[in-house]
Amino acid sequence: MANDVQRQPAHGNGHEQEPALWGTFVAVLIIGALFAAGWFGAFALFLERN
Amino acid sequence: MAQTQTFDRDDAKLVLTHVIFAIVALMIGGIAGMLQGMVRGGMFELPGGIGYYQLLTAHGVLMALVFTTFFIVGFMFSGVSKVTGGKLTSTARGLGWAGFWLMAVGTAIGTVMILANEATVLYTFYAPMKASPWYYIALALVVVGSWLSGAGMIAQYRSWRKNNKGKISPLFAFMAVATMVLWYVATLGVAATVLFQFIPWSFGWVEKINVLLSRTLFWYFGHPLVYFWLMPVYICWYVIVPKVIGGKIFSDALARLAFVLFIVFSVPVGFHHQLMEPGITPFWKFLQVILTFAVVVPSLITAFALFATFETTGRAKGYKGLFGWFKALPWKDVRFLAPFLGMVAFVPGGIGGMINASHQMNALVHNTIWVTGHFHLTVATAVAITFFGITYWLIPAMTGRRLTAEVNRLGLWQVSLWALGILVMSGAMHISGLLGAPRRTSDTSYNGNEIAAQWEPYNLLMAIGGVILFISLIVLAVALVKMFRLPQGETEYPVAEPLQPEEATPRWLERWGVWLGLTAVLIVIAYAFPIADQLFLNPSPGAKGYVLW
């Protein structure tokens, strides 16, 4: 199919070969932010109860 | 390459037997779970003859040991067969059956012991509560059986490698072998404590048991146990899901690296389940906490890889914008929706897990029902709902039938109900746990105590969540019956191809000796001194057995 994901060449670290992954990047950063918020929130509660 | 081919009948029989056994265990465990919730929520009183803690023991064993292990073995045998030529050798299949029977007999004996109230010690069976020796023997049979199952998969893998010298192994097979390699390393701990401590002590050949050592050996096993559950889920997410969405594996090499990292870092971390215990110094606890955080790394790799798969697939289909590719995903396909819901659950599951393992911060949540909320997100959602998603195509693929739109729709309802039930139940557990409500307790009213009263509304929510989950299981049962009546035809066994060619994956990833060596070194670093300390440098006086139920 014309729109199938293309196989990439074995060599070539050039940025023009790298797929666009900005959506992925933002998505994982959001998850990372949730991790940080959750962890620091729990730690704050821990300190408050101490 | 033919995408749909009739699955080998002998292999299919092995796979189906495991999967059906797993689902039956899940159903029985699910009844127990629902009743537990209703008892705690004050909606139900158990009839005489069955105790809450018996139900809880059954629930834990059936869900966390039987459902998981049998499904994992069945699923992995199916994939290994598929990617190594479509037929297991008779050795591999024979080992598979031997493993099944041993595990099944162990399950039966264990269930009888639990029903007879001879083993109301929960699935963690902490000493010095002393169950019948037949309970420990039953668990040992399940573990030894699984060793045979693993040997079967490894035999198949080795046979493929011998016939394909110089080629990198198919990803599914590599991952299945990595999972079983981890399992072998992990089960050494529980095997040691059960064989050398619990069984002799329970038979009365030895009067006392070293409690701390037994806990340390159990949790040496207990943590990698969860990665034994998670790695097959990651197999689905890495290898199956990209095919289901019409894409390819984002990075074969990084996927293998993630699995190698799981082997190396999953074991030397058991102390994060023992952070509140005496007899282990804070230094050793913190060392294992550091190693625990290292085991988050392969999940960080996986998170990126999954989104990248979605994005590259969506963009190739023409979707644009930062998140436009989201719309490319087949939301109405249960083979995708189920694992996706599992991925979503794994985010708060992972966050909670990190909080649990955070050294002194564990005091905030230890033995509260927050912990129960945590693992109902991880094993009971990320793992279970992914397994549900697999079931909807695996059973038709094994039985040579065509997955219809009707059963797919039933599946969408089933997994959505499951997700809803978990949201309600686990959400309530997290909040209630932060408010201090204990886990593993049949009643948290403490004789009308005012502080305890604040937990009651959450108990009700947990009960409601539990009922929703049970309804989801009823839908699953209906779907299963329909699956065996589907029209004959072909259902694809979806295995994705990698984006990059074979040569892009470095061969050192498959050097098992190196990874096992590294694993051994880390285990020695993390455990040698503490175990030596508990065993002979500073052994505490042993404890005699108690039957307090």
Place this chain on the structure above:
Amino acid sequence: MHIHRLEKIWMFFGVVMLAVFLAVLGVYAFSMGLQTPHSHAHADVDPEKLAETPPFDQPGVYQVGENEYEAVIIMYAFGFTPNEITVPAGARVHFIITSSDVVHGFEIVGTTVNLMAIPGEVNRVSYTFDKPGEYLILCNEYCGIGHQAMYTRLVVT
């Protein structure tokens, strides 16, 4: 092995975040005194001989300094000895806990006092009770048929 540029950035961010968590935990634990519960060296006791083994031969709450106390506690199925603790507000209490039978969990609801009582071992944690009131102490490790009835109270005057 080719790694996408954005993935390298993500992994860097992720590992830094993990390192920050560990640094915070480590500093609070090892230099600010907010540590996990733990035993002192060579603090084993025989669970069947507690009646002859100090300090458990005399469980109870003892003043050891100005508004500083030691609470020597034995947990058993299904209760606590002593079965009620009273201290003045602001008291710093050093809990010294063991079990005479099976594993129990000592949790004071609403505080960070949450530790395991293992027969054969002695566990310790310290806590300052600033807020007056009645605290619920419960056993949070399954210990048998009466586990849900295993509780007591701590009163801060």
